[in-house]
Amino acid sequence: MSTTATTARTSPVAPPRPRALSPARTTATASRVLRQLRHDPRTIALMILIPCVMLLLLRYVFDGSPRTFDSIGASLLGIFPLITMFLVTSIATLRERTSGTLERLLAMPLGKGDLIAGYALAFGALAIVQSVLATGLAVWFLGLDVTGSAWLLLLVALLDALLGTALGLFVSAFASSEFQAVQFMPAVIFPQLLLCGLFTPRPNMHPVLEGISNVLPMSYAVDGMNEVLVHTDVTAQFIRDALIVAACALLVLTLGAATLRRRTT
């Protein structure tokens, strides 16, 4: 009885807050995305296991040269979350667009920021699990030799995951099918992978390519990882790299928000 009394009193004054970012709606969205994933345990298993298996593989590929494993392994710890989150987000938002649920949500009092932040929160949480396992495995079991703190590796990995979520959200606006969305992976990620300094230090590249690599965010993710690898403390260089990756993620998220249209033709 008491509940009906309170409802009657509060409902006429309950403010609908139509615009701004609403934490309640954001967390509702995040938990909905995680619930969807929970019905798909195979995807979760793949997301979490593949980076670990790859690191294991890499460790024994470079069995004779542990230094190479150190540098490539650390870079990969930053690259994995970016790629996984890019793929998952681009497909998830594409589904949201094609199933009509996006149109329905945007016809409801949901802010675009709520939707994007909800996705970023859910996939960010998953990225933390993924990165903790991969970093833990690399540092404690595969003998990845980092001079700095493993927490800093984790921080960069998380920022990379956010960047991947942002890029995935953005490109999904330009894909009209799952086929196209998957093809954006080589288009957006591979050039960055080649130019980020994973295969050869960036100063060794042709000046034009080095110039391009200077404006691609993944380069800074890898630079940041390498800073942690060789320095004990948080260097100014590391802070700069982390800030650049974070700023890129925010920029692309904003661009992604602009692709969510309430009115469509």
Added chain:
Amino acid sequence: MMNYSPGPSETPQRTPDAPAVHADGLTVVRGTRPVLRGLGFDVPRGRITGLLGPSGCGKSTLMRSIVGTQAKVTGTLDVLGLPAGHATLRSRIGYVTQAPSVYDDLSVRQNLDYFAAILDPGRSAADRRREAVTRAIADVDLGSRADALAGNLSGGQRSRVSLAVALLGTPELLVLDEPTVGLDPVLRRDLWNLFHTIAAERGATLLVSSHVMDEAERCHRLLLMREGEILADDTPDALREQTASETVEAAFLHLVDEAIAAGDQSRKESVR
């Protein structure tokens, strides 16, 4: 400025007699093709208005315009006293698209829980939300499948989940795009009974599209559309009387023939 809930009582310019939807010179262009050509009509409050016409005549575009998801809308279109697409309307309109728009990888209840949390967020509203979800599931008669994944349901069941989402939050205006397509006769009858209950007991306005003419008989008013224009706007009885037809279907065909004849006439005149 739009920080409060404009309950029906607080806004003086909206008298109960004001139409739920008012359109004048409403035009929508998709690409270069005009899909709606200068429509003018009113949808009365608290009644069920049927939107009928062959597929491709612009029914869905009109509904999307009313809900505020259609781009390139010109002319006047007022919904519940506000211009269509106004931010505060989003919590006052329930909209069901033609294809069920629910998450296939969530259960029926999880789908409703999420959309309820968007409409009525916050921990303090949890009890109210639980009630709303339970009522919506009961409304569409899916109580026995509440914990099944939406993707595992039949087509008709999935469209009922989609309808249940629109019933959350007790909307003042329900815009339903072909809600009974693919349902068996018993379910269709039950849903139409539900629509009448919602109109009568909750005072909601319903705009229901269909291309099944026998459903027209169950509406209070009809808008007959053809090729982006409104052929007729009247009660089913008046339409039958006016065209001396037995059924609404015959009345519709009569009006279409008239429109075609008039079109031929004007074309001949313009050639001359």
